[in-house]
Amino acid sequence: MSFYDKKFTLGVLGGGQLGRMLIQDAISINLRVSVLDPDENAPCKEIAHEFVQGDFKDYDTVMNFGRDKDLITIEIEHVSIEALKDLKEMGVKVYPQPEVLEVIQDKGLQKQFYTDNDIPTAPYKLIDGRDEITRNSDFLPCMQKMRKGGYDGKGVTPVRSLEDLSTAFDAPSVMEKMVDFEKEISVIVARNPKGQVRAYPVVELEFNPKANLVEFLFCPAQISNDIEARAEQIAIDVANAFQVVGLLAVEMFLTKEGEILVNEVAPRPHNSGHQSIEGNYTSQFAQHLRAILDLPLGDTGIIRPTVMLNLLGEENHTGAADYTGLEDVMAMDGVYLHLYGKSDTKSYRKMGHVTVMREDAKEAHRIAENVKTRLKVRSK
Amino acid sequence: MSFYDKKFTLGVLGGGQLGRMLIQDAISINLRVSVLDPDENAPCKEIAHEFVQGDFKDYDTVMNFGRDKDLITIEIEHVSIEALKDLKEMGVKVYPQPEVLEVIQDKGLQKQFYTDNDIPTAPYKLIDGRDEITRNSDFLPCMQKMRKGGYDGKGVTPVRSLEDLSTAFDAPSVMEKMVDFEKEISVIVARNPKGQVRAYPVVELEFNPKANLVEFLFCPAQISNDIEARAEQIAIDVANAFQVVGLLAVEMFLTKEGEILVNEVAPRPHNSGHQSIEGNYTSQFAQHLRAILDLPLGDTGIIRPTVMLNLLGEENHTGAADYTGLEDVMAMDGVYLHLYGKSDTKSYRKMGHVTVMREDAKEAHRIAENVKTRLKVRSK
Numbered sequence: 001m002s003f004y005d006k007k008f009t010l011g012v013l014g015g016g017q018l019g020r021m022l023i024q025d026a027i028s029i030n031l032r033v034s035v036l037d038p039d040e041n042a043p044c045k046e047i048a049h050e051f052v053q054g055d056f057k058d059y060d061t062v063m064n065f066g067r068d069k070d071l072i073t074i075e076i077e078h079v080s081i082e083a084l085k086d087l088k089e090m091g092v093k094v095y096p097q098p099e100v101l102e103v104i105q106d107k108g109l110q111k112q113f114y115t116d117n118d119i120p121t122a123p124y125k126l127i128d129g130r131d132e133i134t135r136n137s138d139f140l141p142c143m144q145k146m147r148k149g150g151y152d153g154k155g156v157t158p159v160r161s162l163e164d165l166s167t168a169f170d171a172p173s174v175m176e177k178m179v180d181f182e183k184e185i186s187v188i189v190a191r192n193p194k195g196q197v198r199a200y201p202v203v204e205l206e207f208n209p210k211a212n213l214v215e216f217l218f219c220p221a222q223i224s225n226d227i228e229a230r231a232e233q234i235a236i237d238v239a240n241a242f243q244v245v246g247l248l249a250v251e252m253f254l255t256k257e258g259e260i261l262v263n264e265v266a267p268r269p270h271n272s273g274h275q276s277i278e279g280n281y282t283s284q285f286a287q288h289l290r291a292i293l294d295l296p297l298g299d300t301g302i303i304r305p306t307v308m309l310n311l312l313g314e315e316n317h318t319g320a321a322d323y324t325g326l327e328d329v330m331a332m333d334g335v336y337l338h339l340y341g342k343s344d345t346k347s348y349r350k351m352g353h354v355t356v357m358r359e360d361a362k363e364a365h366r367i368a369e370n371v372k373t374r375l376k377v378r379s380k
Numbered sequence: 381m382s383f384y385d386k387k388f389t390l391g392v393l394g395g396g397q398l399g400r401m402l403i404q405d406a407i408s409i410n411l412r413v414s415v416l417d418p419d420e421n422a423p424c425k426e427i428a429h430e431f432v433q434g435d436f437k438d439y440d441t442v443m444n445f446g447r448d449k450d451l452i453t454i455e456i457e458h459v460s461i462e463a464l465k466d467l468k469e470m471g472v473k474v475y476p477q478p479e480v481l482e483v484i485q486d487k488g489l490q491k492q493f494y495t496d497n498d499i500p501t502a503p504y505k506l507i508d509g510r511d512e513i514t515r516n517s518d519f520l521p522c523m524q525k526m527r528k529g530g531y532d533g534k535g536v537t538p539v540r541s542l543e544d545l546s547t548a549f550d551a552p553s554v555m556e557k558m559v560d561f562e563k564e565i566s567v568i569v570a571r572n573p574k575g576q577v578r579a580y581p582v583v584e585l586e587f588n589p590k591a592n593l594v595e596f597l598f599c600p601a602q603i604s605n606d607i608e609a610r611a612e613q614i615a616i617d618v619a620n621a622f623q624v625v626g627l628l629a630v631e632m633f634l635t636k637e638g639e640i641l642v643n644e645v646a647p648r649p650h651n652s653g654h655q656s657i658e659g660n661y662t663s664q665f666a667q668h669l670r671a672i673l674d675l676p677l678g679d680t681g682i683i684r685p686t687v688m689l690n691l692l693g694e695e696n697h698t699g700a701a702d703y704t705g706l707e708d709v710m711a712m713d714g715v716y717l718h719l720y721g722k723s724d725t726k727s728y729r730k731m732g733h734v735t736v737m738r739e740d741a742k743e744a745h746r747i748a749e750n751v752k753t754r755l756k757v758r759s760k
Binding site for chain 2 (some may be wrong): 004006014020022023027029030047048049162213281290296298299301303304323326327330331332333334336337338339340341343357
């Protein structure tokens with residue numbers, strides 16, 4: 001059965017903004033999408049062809065959701081791997097593969113995977129709880145990352161010295177040597193079941209230090225051709241090591257010495273690829289669909305320089321969302337608004353993003369800074 | 381209430397491909413869309429926030445559909461004008477305005493409007509039926525256009541001499557002097573309630589002679605700067621004469637003598653703007669939403685040269701649609717597929733379109749010709 005057939009259905013675990021943007025591209029190829037999410041107000045709720053309310057971490061829920069689907073994918077990693085494994089056993093196609101998700105879901109296994117596959121990454125130690133930080137104080141300063149359940153800047157905290165112990169997690173985690181990086185960069189790689197691989201050009205990320213979330217993205221990254229080529233090759237190596245099908249977003253540190261270290265990966269569309277909707281020949285969402293449907297991968301080339309700005313809920317604003325400055329921003333040429341359909345805002349919640357595309361990268365940057373000043377999400 | 385509010389709903393009369401692509405852009409601005417269409421398998425059926433099955437030509441159906449909407453628009457002209465007028469009277473915003481639709485819906489009134497407003501158009505006569513063609517034989521060769529109900533190449537027929545009388549329509553129609561044109565061109569103009577107007581660059585259309593439907597579109601058009609400027613000005617003049625809110629697609633003939641004549645207009649997103657999804661800074665669908673929501677209009681500039689190809693059902697194929705060559709076409713770089721979600725094909729039915737975007741316009745044309753050879757829609 002072909003993907004454009006009315007009876008063919010793609011099941012997506014997770015109904016947030018990534019699923020929403022995936023559906024926007026699925027419409028263009030007649031692909032029917034069914035979404036599973038616990039939130040009855042999930043961003044995909046009203047636009048999915050079918051929406052099922054339920055917990056994607058629950059074995060039975062995922063089994064029931066998945067058994068009649070032709071293909072399953074995810075837009076969040078924290079799902080029932082056991083159910084996905086059993087669905088795969090039953091003959092349902094599951095991309096990314098549950099075995100890949102299993103490694104990535106656990107930041108300890110993920111680090112071990114890099115070591116085993118000669119992928120450059122920062123030195124680390126695996127610990128079971130807070131007391132082990134004291135015993136490994138020679139390893140400080142470090143970033144402590146919970147092995148499981150972290151998401152969107154949560155589950156990660158700096159431990160610069162033992163004085164930070166009170167804010168450290170008392171849970172199985174990775175202690176990762178703090179990297180004195182020059183830039184954070186990312187490469188999104190697509191790989192289909194035939195093994196065809198295409199990488200997007202490197203983008204540069206600027207984080208909001210308070211929220212530990214991407215705030216600005218610059219495409220192309222301001223780096224040398226040599227670094228561009230090395231970063232792309234490392235990202236392709238990681239995708240091939242996993243033999244992943246679908247997208248793999250590879251976040252990397254570029255150190256002051258010019259070393260490139262893999263920070264972490266996500267086997268799905270990713271915040272570091274949102275600029276591709278307008279700025280690259282193939283959007284990451286269309287590319288993810290091509291990859292999991294075993295179609296030829298699209299051109300990843302840059303059409304025009306872009307700057308992407310995440311639209312984060314203002315600090316200390318919780319409740320029904322109100323946007324100020326929308327009209328100001330829409331009056332600026334080459335500015336693309338993407339709202340995620342979340343009715344409630346909270347501090348630093350990702351409520352949308354804005355992409356600025358101009359022929360001149362510096363002008364795009366200036367406009368994006370201007371957008372940041374004007375556009376605010378507050379509670380009513 | 382703001383357009384992004386969950387309680388704000390845009391009602392769209394018509395649920396075909398234009399509505400479908402409008403919804404794809406509405407998602408990006410959190411705009412809730414409710415669609416009215418008589419076909420239970422309409423392209424918008426499964427992706428609209430709400431779908432109401434019913435006849436948009438029926439007064440009561442449109443009244444019931446429209447009374448709780450915040451804003452009404454159309455994606456087809458042949459709707460109940462009376463209902464739209466009464467809804468407007470009741471305080472529902474209706475764009476394009478019913479008065480504009482009323483003129484455009486009737487090709488006779490439309491021609492009269494051009495004459496009254498000094499808009500250049502081909503000479504014409506209004507007739508009530510076939511016998512009047514005989515009486516006006518000195519006006520041949522002409523195109524006979526039914527005053528009402530024509531759509532997608534239907535309701536239009538050439539009457540070169542009285543020998544063509546048997547295929548002429550016996551209905552109120554316009555006899556329009558046949559124009560010996562060099563090119564058919566189109567300009568889409570957007571106008572918002574504040575009176576802001578922005579025109580898209582001129583595109584060039586190539587028709588399939590058998591189906592009288594657009595087959596290829598070239599953006600930018602291969603015309604002189606002088607013709608570009610004149611065509612744009614005429615299109616803006618027409619939009620201002622109508623004081624239309626929303627898009628107005630103005631199709632024009634460029635004669636061999638360099639004269640520009642308005643052929644006909646459509647107050648909505650139009651086939652001659654499909655390339656704008658990828659090829660212009662603002663897609664025509666996003667622009668239509670901006671215009672009817674009284675938001676600032678977006679940049680209409682060209683990002684890259686594009687060629688659009690309509691994907692028409694193969695002649696004499698009727699029934700469940702099957703696509704051949706999809707993978708071949710998806711393997712070509714810079715090629716964008718848009719399938720309209722129609723399960724059944726028939727001769728020359730618009731089943732989708734393909735846009736080719738390359739830096740080099742000639743290369744885009746070559747690729748589009750290649751796509752036409754490979755990609756076919758047949759019945760199973």
